[in-house]
Amino acid sequence: MAKQALIVVDIQNDYFPQSKWPLVGAEAAADNAVRLLDAFREAGNPVVHIRHEFTSDDAPFFTPNSEGAKLHPKVTNRADEPVVLKHFVNSFRETDLQAILDKQGIKHLVVVGSMSHMCIDGITRAAADLGYTVTVIHDACATRDLEFNGVSVPAAHVHAAFMSALGFAYASVVSAEEFLAGKR
Template identity: 65%
Template sequence: MTSKTALIVVDIQNDYFPGGLWALKNVEAAAKNAALVIAFFRERGDLVVHIRHEFTSDEAPFFRPGSEGAQLHPSVINKPDESVVLKHYINSYRETELKPLLEKAGIEAVVVVGNMSHMCVDGITRASVDFGYSTTVLHDACATLDLEFNGVNVPAEHVHAAFMAALRFGYAAVISTSEYLNKAKEIP
């Protein structure tokens, strides 16, 4: 019997990896943790939903329509029976079948892994809570990159920490992959 918890794998796509158009810091380690969680959900027979971002213009800086960079990374590729939700916006629920898919499966809680911490992970986490889902983010299964604002360079580690702290403050449980798996394995 499956649980009422779904794993949402957000934008773990080729362009975010070394050699891609928008490489993130620590993306390989984050994807490795995401793959562990995917394997756990699959073993339990729980719902795994992959989100794939694709911009609508060939002029986009990354995730260009039909490009190899916009495809799911091989380390987390979906199985044939797992849904891949195509999105064109930061919020994975906007103009997609994600919410109806979760509703049909009777989902009450979601676990979020993926990229980028400060954009799509943040967006889906806040929206999931707004839709009433109990939400958990696995911080070490997410990645981001260095940013700059108003002449201030912000290292990826600080960007990530700031967004995880904000989500933990008012939106979601934010824990490590190992902490989540250890707790989840105790539940029959």
């Protein structure tokens, strides 16, 4: 099997209840991400954390140097786990993520985090386009209710639509349980 890394995307304080931009199921998704984080650490596999921060104090969330932009305590990185700071949806855009992965010979990415319809979608598609094999752990990702053209779309539907699309051509999409049991 190709060398793999866990990519923990934007599990940050502003996405949790009573914060600036709460996601539906953020706690449960983070708990599943922790299960993967523990397994990767125990196996000695690399972990890379992604942290989004907007460049303006006028941003609705993840404002520069704010408490909300910090990694959530459940997934705080260890000293040997890099944190990639990004300012765009795509975690590869204008960051050193690809250099970090390539330096370690990583060919397979296991992706967890937030938001399903934005940064999880962005990193998964970009990674596949760059030639990585990608697995998305669907129950370790979270999103929020959306609205389009007067239609309210519940978070569960947003999440299902994006996981379905990613699973069609960009990634293997499995549960934490399936992945940890080796059924990927």
